[in-house]
Amino acid sequence: MAQRLLRHFRYGKTFAFLRRLTSSRSKSINAVRSLYLEQGLDNRPCVLCGGSEFTLICEGDRYGFDLDKQICDRCGLVQTSPAVKKDFLNTFYRDHYRRLYTKRMEVDHARLVDEQHDKGRRFLQFLKSTEAAGQLADLAVIEMGCSSGGILDTFKPHCRSVQGCDLDVEAIRYGKETLGLDLEVSEFPTHLPDGPRLFLLSHVLEHTHDPLVSLKQIKSLMSAQDYLFIEVPGINMVAEGDYKNDLKSYFHLAHVCDFSEGTLRALAARAGYEVLSCNETVTALLRPSDEAELPWRRSEKDTPENILRIEATRQAR
Ligand SMILES: [Zn+2]
Known part of the structure; x- marks a missing residue:
């Protein structure tokens, strides 16, 4: 059996088992676990670089799901491996x-909308620090995975137009009726306005079964002058106090990938995007390039030693 990088008992299978047993959410947890065991797990190559060598980080997530988090030896992307199947994710979210x-x-x-308003204000602040700043009023904003639409509601007075899509029927109904937004039940927008556009993807990419494919699909909707804004929860922020410095709280069945600034930059390049801005939060602004793929390199920070550095901040807390 592979030696686990995070050697503490709380990152192992026995601890995950006890967590499932004693959790107040036991019933839901066991229903979800039966579902992924029934469907089987996907033993696939790294979703960023295609590599097949991994280092095992831990064997359970915050709820006690017995899924392995591993770091790719080639590119440094942390991911659930073996991964849950795409059909499982669909049923799980539904x-x-x-x-x-x-x-x-x-x-x-x-x-939810209150939280989305806070996010929207933060995103606008971020965008004002990027090269899209002077153009905001001219951009048509399209959010994929917009939920009830609070982020779009915040953007509305600052941009040319806003529209969104999400598979959550109830959320879309709420956003249309209460906020009066142009929303549709769909994974991708079915209609797009002319002129320069800003696509938003907030806390979606870490949930998708194959983030490289998702980024390429979005790129196929974009023109050369469009922007793609992305935010995902950054793994290095755990060392700064997010998730109470606890990687086990951060690791989550629903998160297929756990990005850093370095791995998001590399993934964007693989999908043919130029990175205009990106930080460890991870908040990023991309622009599609003419190339199907741009050269990428592994960040020196995305290593097993970095995972141990993050864990040390929990123990020092
Ligand atoms: Zn990789």
Whole structure:
């Protein structure tokens, strides 16, 4: 058996088992676990670089799901490997995701929209520091995975137009009726405005089954003058106090990949995007290039030693 990088008991299979057993969410957790065991896991190459050598980091996530997090030996991307199947993700989001998070099925959209407004304000601040700053008023904004639309609601007075799509029927209904937004139930937009556009992808890419394919699909919708804004939860922020410095809280069944600035930059290059701005949060602004793929390199920071550095901040807390 492979030696685990995070050697503490709490990162192992036995701890995950105990967590599942004693959790107040036991019932949901076991239903979800049966589902991924039934469908089987995907033993696939690294989703960023295609490499097949990994270093095992840990064997359980915050809920006690017995999935392995591994770091690719070639590119340094942390990912769930073997991965859950795409069909599993679809069923999981439809039937289990909310119950697992909130312990209930009813969704407080008003509260969600408040959180989305905060995100929207933060995103606008970020964009004002990029080369898109002077152009914001001319951009048509299209958000994929927009939920109830709070981010778009914040962008609306600052941009030419806003529209969004999401597979969550209830969220879309709320955003249309309460916020009066142009939203549709769809994974990708079915219509696009002319002129320069800003595509938004907030906390979506870490959930997608194959983020490289997703980025390429989005690029196929874009013109040369368009922008793509992305945010995903950055793994290095755990060392700065996010998730109470705890990688096990950060590691999450629903997160297929766990990005850093370095691995998001590399993935963007693989998908043929030029990176205009990117930080460790991870918040980024990209622009499509003419090339199908741009040269990428592994960041020196994306190493097993970096994972141990993050873990040391938990122990020092
Ligand atoms: Zn890789």
